[in-house]
Amino acid sequence: MTNSAALHPAQIPGYGGRPLTHQKGLLDEPLFWLGHLYSCAQSEEAEELLFGADYDAAGDFQRHLWERTDWPTFTVPLADNHRLHVVYRTFTDDTGTDYLLHHPDWHQAELLARDDGHFMGPGLSWPELVAAADNALPGGSSTDPHARLLLLLPAFGDDEVPDNAVARLVAALRARTSVEAPETLAAALLETQGAPGSVCWTTSGHGFSVNDGDYSFRNPANRFALSTARLARVAAALAPRLPRAVRTQSAGHPIRTVAPHRQPSAKGQVSAPQGRSLQVIDPAHY
Numbered sequence: 001m002t003n004s005a006a007l008h009p010a011q012i013p014g015y016g017g018r019p020l021t022h023q024k025g026l027l028d029e030p031l032f033w034l035g036h037l038y039s040c041a042q043s044e045e046a047e048e049l050l051f052g053a054d055y056d057a058a059g060d061f062q063r064h065l066w067e068r069t070d071w072p073t074f075t076v077p078l079a080d081n082h083r084l085h086v087v088y089r090t091f092t093d094d095t096g097t098d099y100l101l102h103h104p105d106w107h108q109a110e111l112l113a114r115d116d117g118h119f120m121g122p123g124l125s126w127p128e129l130v131a132a133a134d135n136a137l138p139g140g141s142s143t144d145p146h147a148r149l150l151l152l153l154p155a156f157g158d159d160e161v162p163d164n165a166v167a168r169l170v171a172a173l174r175a176r177t178s179v180e181a182p183e184t185l186a187a188a189l190l191e192t193q194g195a196p197g198s199v200c201w202t203t204s205g206h207g208f209s210v211n212d213g214d215y216s217f218r219n220p221a222n223r224f225a226l227s228t229a230r231l232a233r234v235a236a237a238l239a240p241r242l243p244r245a246v247r248t249q250s251a252g253h254p255i256r257t258v259a260p261h262r263q264p265s266a267k268g269q270v271s272a273p274q275g276r277s278l279q280v281i282d283p284a285h286y
Helices: 024-028 030-036 044-066 126-134 145-155 165-176 182-192 228-238 244-251
Strands: 020-022 071-077 083-091 094-102 110-115 160-162 201-203 209-211 254-256
Touching: 024 071, 030 044, 030 145, 044 083, 044 182, 071 145, 083 145, 094 145, 094 228, 110 145, 110 228, 126 145, 126 160, 126 228, 145 165, 165 182, 209 228
Parallel strands: 020 071
Antiparallel strands: 071 083, 083 094, 094 110, 160 254, 201 209
């Protein structure tokens, strides 16, 4: 059994930066979730539904979070001693949230997605997201599936989600936030799915899950993609562990979202709600 120190390390192999601190108490703060889900609200309607009357309070909360000298970190344990780390990178001029996958036997963690002005991703399909949220493994920042689902949601992108996806997200929003219209907000978040947008997940010729996202490390067509061996181990670590019959019954019939594919403009900007400016960097940087 993995001990708490191993699940909440002060440093993650291959990932530099300030000391990481386990801050599970933040997950009990409704205002935390408004800032955490901000990038998922890719329309003015979604942004208004998310913040409502708490816009100023959420902004103050988020500003204090980014001004910390440590890097708040959260962990979701996975099967076979894998773990997902969500790190709030509080560099003064380069704030953002990184989503990493690691195993003690790996030389370094794998960066799946980053949520900031130089966004990269998505890193999780809907089945992978739900599997991580629902595994109930102890030792992480929370065993609450609602908290886990919202924590990992900004790293998700999938153009096929099951019929029950909206209801699942509604339940999480009700449990962890005070938004006034969780049903409408959940539908909006699943439609737009964050800055990288939705992607198509398929099984590669090597037998593991990949996608076609322009900014995803899990798209083997990208020149910055993970190698075949690393793609394979990432997919194996994230694969849902339920029996196929149970998974099919619980997942429901998949439906295709209508989220538009976002293309950068000539100036490196992507379409975004008023008040938000997202910069796209050359993926070759990675």
